[in-house]
Each structure stands twice: as structure tokens, then as C-alpha cells.
Amino acid sequence: MVQVREIAISNSLILHVKSFRVDMSQDEEDDHVPAKAECEARINAFVEVTNTNEALAQMMLQENEWNLDLAVADYFKDEQASTSAREPHRPRSGIPAEIQDQVTTKAPEKLSLVSWNIDGLDEKNLKARCRAIIQQIEHHALDIVCLQEVIPTTLAYLKDKLPHYLILSDHDKEADYFTAILLRRFTVYLDDFKTIPFLESRMGRDLMMANCHIGQAKLCIMTTHLESTREFAQERINQLSRCFREVQAVCQKDPSRTVILGGDLNLRDPELEQLGGLPPGLEDLWIQTGSRDACRYTWDLTRNNNLQIAGGRTKPRCRFDRLYIQDSAPRRLTAEYFGLFGIERVPGCQRFPSDHWGIMSVFKVKSNE
Structure with a gap:
């Protein structure tokens, strides 16, 4: 086991x-x-x-x-x-030269977080797409990045090109694909992390949890890639239920810690309803920030042509990727923005960085005063 x-x-x-x-x-x-x-x-x-x-x-x-x-x-x-x-x-x-001026013990006023399935399993234009992903991370100076479908090749490339990020991944080189969490050094400080495997998964899926802090604000960042396809809906529901239990366990142990759960959940709304909806206190950031139609669908074949379904007459649109937040007491983070990420084509290959859009949220950070 x-x-x-x-x-x-x-x-x-x-x-x-x-x-x-x-x-x-x-x-x-x-x-x-x-x-x-x-x-x-x-x-x-x-x-x-x-x-x-x-x-x-x-x-x-x-x-x-x-x-x-x-x-x-x-x-x-x-x-x-x-x-x-x-x-x-x-x-x-x-200290990397490009972030020397950012070294401080003072918490930032804003915190940016992205969750993104980067489709490492698609070998076509992989290096160009990975390079575009890195450029997007650097351009926006993201504080926290949760990635799914990372493969050993892209993990090594990320570590080489992003020295100013602490990159967490509890997987060896034999794994086909996995999740990773990136924390911007000297902004977000790691306390500990662990990976909880879903033992009944047929696809090697798990839940990754990183306890960290920015100034006095304590966070628990969780990311996961739940079981794929309709065929494995029940296992996906079981996995989501386990994620919710872990969120509640963190909050019960330390109510002063904000919990953010995000990833490629492969979720259909009826599956969430089958669980009775979100647990008390856990909120969907897309809904919390206004449910804008422009950022509803994260896997959208009407806009993203990276994936071509053979013989498919329809082009599905799904909200597979989601971000949830459980506020601390007192509240330390307030969501000010939610939107799609990585929606521009990669120069030279006319493909997008991934077949999924990333989802980005920006928070106002409350100081200790």
C-alpha cells in the first residue's frame, strides 16, 4: 500500500x-x-x-x-x-538576480494564484508550449502556481528556467504525469507539504497539499487532478469527497489558515450535486467573483483547437477546472479577480499552451494590523 x-x-x-x-x-x-x-x-x-x-x-x-x-x-x-x-x-x-529587489519579510498587498492543466501528455510542440507557459508565469510574476499533467521532462525544464520558484512535486522520474505546486521565493514561504494518494484510482491520481505563509497569513494550497472521463464518475466523486474532508480537517485543526483547493477536477455539475454541493464555508471562486460567462468554460473546443476529436460533430465546452476557497478566521484573503489564463496562441506553432485554459485569481491580502 x-x-x-x-x-x-x-x-x-x-x-x-x-x-x-x-x-x-x-x-x-x-x-x-x-x-x-x-x-x-x-x-x-x-x-x-x-x-x-x-x-x-x-x-x-x-x-x-x-x-x-x-x-x-x-x-x-x-x-x-x-x-x-x-x-x-x-x-x-x-538570491537570483532577477528578484533581489523583492526579498522582504513583509507580506504583499496582493496575491496571485493560477491553476492549470498544462497537457504534458501531448507531445506535439511540447517544448514551445512549455516555453510559453514559463513566459506567462514570469510575465505575470505569479505567486502560486498549481499545475496538473506535469511530466518529468517538463518538470526538469521548469526547474531549470524558474530558479526563483520553489517547485514541489512528490513524484519520481518513473511517473508518467503528476501535479506540482510552484511558490515564488521570498514571497510565499513553505512550512510543509504532503501528497495523499487516491488508492482506488486507475490513473495514479492524488491530492497534493502545501502549508505555507505570506507574512502573517497562513495558507493551505491543495491541488489535484481527479479521475478523467464519464466512465469513472463514481471514483471522481469519491476523490472529490476526500478532498472536501481534507479541507475540513485543515480548518478544524487551524481555523486561522485559509485553504485554497484547485485543479483539473474533471467535474460535471450533477456530480457535485450528488455530493450535496460544497461543504459549509467552501466557496467557488468563479461564483464568488460574479460568475462571468467569459471565464465559465476551461476546456472549450469552440475556442481551443489543440485537441481534435475524430469524427466529432460537436465541440464540447466544460468547466472542468475549478478553484475553491475556505476563508480563515479572521479573513486574510479577499478575491478581487477571477479569469482565464493562457488564452493566447504560442508564436510559431499556432497552438495554445494547453488544451485547457488556466484559471487565475488575485486576492487582496489583509495585513496583521
């Missing part, structure tokens, strides 16, 4: 940059010096995060009694202070 896998990340500001945590639970001596192996592990972790060297790592760790979180935080605090005093625009070590 496949087990739920969970990766925990330190709550420190800096350690959110990398999705690992060095074990700090070993008993330490009175002089705060851990065992040799643990010292080496912390030195290596410091070097990895700060992009410096072992000598500096050892010095900073010794000054902070071998506390890795404090050592890394002190390094970046000192680096930022010396940078401001000498050369305000000199690159900071370990």
Missing part, C-alpha cells in the same frame, strides 16, 4: 528557500557543540542555503552555538546590511 508522504520544512524565513530540514533533535552537550557528523551536516546545509563556503559556515555556526536557523538568519541579515552600506544594488549571495 502506498503511504502518505510528508516533508517538513523549518519555520525559519531562510530555510523556506530549500525543501529540506536538518535534524536538530539530537541531544547536545552543554557547550552546544553537536557530534561531528551533525556538525558536518549543519555546515553542508548552511553552504547549500547561502551559497558560500565551509569556512564561513563553521564560523557563523560557532557564533550561534551551532543553531542552524540562527546562523543562516544572521548571515543574510549581515549580508543585507553590508550590501546597503556599500553597494545598494550588488547581487546578494544565493
Whole structure:
């Protein structure tokens, strides 16, 4: 049986940059010096995060009694202070040049999120389409991106071209396709994430959950790609029910955390009705923002010709992709916009980035005051 896998990340500001945590639970001596192996592990972790060297790592760790979180935080605090005093625009070590001016602990006033099935299974014009997807992510400076139908090739390309995003995917290279969550570094900070497999799925589907925060606003981002086609409607309903239970569990455990659930749900409205509709408190962002007809259909063969149905006389239009939100108490996010994403053709091939439109929502973020 496949087990739920969970990766925990330190709550420190800096350690959110990398999705690992060095074990700090070993008993330490009175002089705060851990065992040799643990010292080496912390030195290596410091070097990895700060992009410096072992000598500096050892010095900073010794000054902070071998506390890795404090050592890394002190390094970046000192680096930022010396940078401001000498050369305000000199690159900071370990921080991508294109986002140096965005490094801050202050929460942004707006938060943008996109969910998108990027159709990695379609090999036609795959690299050009993937390049267009990356350009769209960068152009809009998206804060959170939930992707479905990612394949190993596109995952590697995303990681190579988007170094200023922390890319989460709990799948190995043998998987045919899977989901991923992208968090913009130094804006959205990861606390932990896990993947819950749907054990009865015939298509290897699962639910991915990432707990994170922006300033004082705590979030749980969930993305999934539910079972496809009418034939597997009951399994899809079961999977959606599990997603709703996970949303409720998060809210019961921590009412101060906002939950956003989104993805390619392959959902038909009668299937949602069969579940009794949305659980109390969970809202459909398309409906919440006015149910605009222009962004109703996310899989629309009347506008998107990437997929050609052989012998098909009709061109279906479906609202397969959806975004739901369960507000925190008190409310931290207020939706101000909902619309389609990726609706322009890729230059040079006259196809769209995917056969699905992405769905984008922009939120106003309430500060701690």
C-alpha cells in the first residue's frame, strides 16, 4: 500500500528557500557543540542555503552555538546590511538576480494564484508550449502556481528556467504525469507539504497539499487532478469527497489558515450535486467573483483547437477546472479577480499552451494590523 508522504520544512524565513530540514533533535552537550557528523551536516546545509563556503559556515555556526536557523538568519541579515552600506544594488549571495529587489519579510498587498492543466501528455510542440507557459508565469510574476499533467521532462525544464520558484512535486522520474505546486521565493514561504494518494484510482491520481505563509497569513494550497472521463464518475466523486474532508480537517485543526483547493477536477455539475454541493464555508471562486460567462468554460473546443476529436460533430465546452476557497478566521484573503489564463496562441506553432485554459485569481491580502 502506498503511504502518505510528508516533508517538513523549518519555520525559519531562510530555510523556506530549500525543501529540506536538518535534524536538530539530537541531544547536545552543554557547550552546544553537536557530534561531528551533525556538525558536518549543519555546515553542508548552511553552504547549500547561502551559497558560500565551509569556512564561513563553521564560523557563523560557532557564533550561534551551532543553531542552524540562527546562523543562516544572521548571515543574510549581515549580508543585507553590508550590501546597503556599500553597494545598494550588488547581487546578494544565493538570491537570483532577477528578484533581489523583492526579498522582504513583509507580506504583499496582493496575491496571485493560477491553476492549470498544462497537457504534458501531448507531445506535439511540447517544448514551445512549455516555453510559453514559463513566459506567462514570469510575465505575470505569479505567486502560486498549481499545475496538473506535469511530466518529468517538463518538470526538469521548469526547474531549470524558474530558479526563483520553489517547485514541489512528490513524484519520481518513473511517473508518467503528476501535479506540482510552484511558490515564488521570498514571497510565499513553505512550512510543509504532503501528497495523499487516491488508492482506488486507475490513473495514479492524488491530492497534493502545501502549508505555507505570506507574512502573517497562513495558507493551505491543495491541488489535484481527479479521475478523467464519464466512465469513472463514481471514483471522481469519491476523490472529490476526500478532498472536501481534507479541507475540513485543515480548518478544524487551524481555523486561522485559509485553504485554497484547485485543479483539473474533471467535474460535471450533477456530480457535485450528488455530493450535496460544497461543504459549509467552501466557496467557488468563479461564483464568488460574479460568475462571468467569459471565464465559465476551461476546456472549450469552440475556442481551443489543440485537441481534435475524430469524427466529432460537436465541440464540447466544460468547466472542468475549478478553484475553491475556505476563508480563515479572521479573513486574510479577499478575491478581487477571477479569469482565464493562457488564452493566447504560442508564436510559431499556432497552438495554445494547453488544451485547457488556466484559471487565475488575485486576492487582496489583509495585513496583521
